[in-house]
Structures are given as C-alpha cells and as structure tokens.
Amino acid sequence: MLTELLRRVSLFRLLRAIDVDLARKIRDECCPHCGGPLRRASYRRKPRGGPETIPEEYLMRESLCCGREGCRKRTLPPSCLFMGRRVYWGCVIVVVLALRQQRPDGASAGKLQRMFAIPRKTLVRWFAYFRDEFPGSAKWQRLRGRVPPSVDNRRLPGSLLECFLEKAVSAQGALVDCLRFLA
Ligand SMILES: [Zn+2]
Known part of the structure; x- marks a missing residue:
C-alpha cells in the first residue's frame, strides 16, 4: 500500500504545494x-x-536568497519533498526505511x-543516519516531545510513520503529515 503511494503523482503534487507554502512563509x-x-x-534537482x-x-527545490548587496546569502526553507542533499525523494526514503523496520516482519x-x-x-x-545520528540530533530532540512515548527512537522513521498511520484517515494523509512533521 505504501509503495503504491509513491507511484502517484498526486502525492508529489501535495508535497510540492506544502513546500511552496513553507517557502512563502519564510519569504515573508x-x-x-x-x-x-x-x-x-x-x-532544479533530479530526485x-x-x-x-x-x-x-x-x-524544484524552493530556496531563497538575500537581496541585499554584499550579503546575498542563501536561506533554505524546510521541505517535504527533499531530505537534505540526498538524491532520492524524501517520501521514498521514509517509506523504504519504514517497510524495512516494520514489525514483526520487515x-x-x-x-x-x-x-x-x-x-x-x-x-x-540511510539506516546508519537514522540509527546513529538522527535520534541524538537537535531537530529530533525538539520534535520528540510532540509525539507519543510509543514512538521508538531505535526504529526511526518507521515508528514515527506508524504513529501517523494510526491517526490518519488515509495512508497518503499519514505519509504527508509525517513528512511535514519532519520538515
Ligand atoms: Zn542578507
């Protein structure tokens, strides 16, 4: 079911709309x-x-640039489509890891x-990053308090996606919420 989602352009349309919105807020x-x-x-990226x-x-990776002469520094808004510099779509990374981490049989x-x-x-x-770095990152420390204790730090991001799947009305909704949360 989750893998089918990744074949739907509609998922990417939604994530793209969120990215544009996130960028607009930062631009203000x-x-x-x-x-x-x-x-x-x-x-442009080639995920x-x-x-x-x-x-x-x-x-397109939404990105902003300072308009003041002498600064011109880049500001990167959060993104649901892209996960850092990784060459795969963020949703593909999350789903692939979640399927592997699924209990009892990934x-x-x-x-x-x-x-x-x-x-x-x-x-x-990807596994090494989510096992060794992500749980101790400042970002996860910030987010951790906003999810139930049942989310297992040793099984990220799969355990987090499961938590969203329990709450959401559709698998697509859960995946989108999870990616937005991580962004
Ligand atoms: Zn500036």
Whole structure:
C-alpha cells in the first residue's frame, strides 16, 4: 500500500504545494544574516525513486536568497519533498526505511533495493543516519516531545510513520503529515 503511494503523482503534487507554502512563509521574513529582503532562488534537482511522469515544476527545490548587496546569502526553507542533499525523494526514503523496520516482519533489504533501484551502500547509509545520528540530533530532540512515548527512537522513521498511520484517515494523509512533521 505504501509503495503504491509513491507511484502517484498526486502525492508529489501535495508535497510540492506544502513546500511552496513553507517557502512563502519564510519569504515573508527577513534574511537571518543581515535582515535584508528575501527573494526566490529555486533550483532544479533530479530526485530518484518517484514516478517518471512527475511534472518538471515539482523537481524544484524552493530556496531563497538575500537581496541585499554584499550579503546575498542563501536561506533554505524546510521541505517535504527533499531530505537534505540526498538524491532520492524524501517520501521514498521514509517509506523504504519504514517497510524495512516494520514489525514483526520487515521487507528484505534486497527487495527494497530492487523495487526502487537503490544501491546497497545508499540504503546502509540511510539506516546508519537514522540509527546513529538522527535520534541524538537537535531537530529530533525538539520534535520528540510532540509525539507519543510509543514512538521508538531505535526504529526511526518507521515508528514515527506508524504513529501517523494510526491517526490518519488515509495512508497518503499519514505519509504527508509525517513528512511535514519532519520538515
Ligand atoms: Zn542578507
């Protein structure tokens, strides 16, 4: 069910709309470095793992740039579509890890690699990040208090997605809420 979601352009349309909205809110603020005005400076990315029919505009990473001469620093708004510099869509990363972490029987690593054409090394890196770095990160420390204690720090992001799946009316809604929360 979750893997089917990743084949739907509608999921990406929704996430894109949220990204645009998140960027708009940040744009209303000032440059965090000098207080100057922020301008749009989106750039194109080539994320992997999604449907091939995704419209070009969804490939844009919303980004802002200070308009003041001498500063011109970039401000990166939060994103639901992209997870840092990783080359796969954020939703693909979350779903793949969640399927592997599913209890009692997670999908095999081999199956997930084949399903989304993910190199083994990449998959291992994602796991290492969510096991070793993410639980101790300032970001997760901030978010941790907003989720029930049942969310297992040793099984992220799968355990978090499960928590959203229990509350949401649809799997797509749960995935979107989870990505928005992580953004
Ligand atoms: Zn500035």
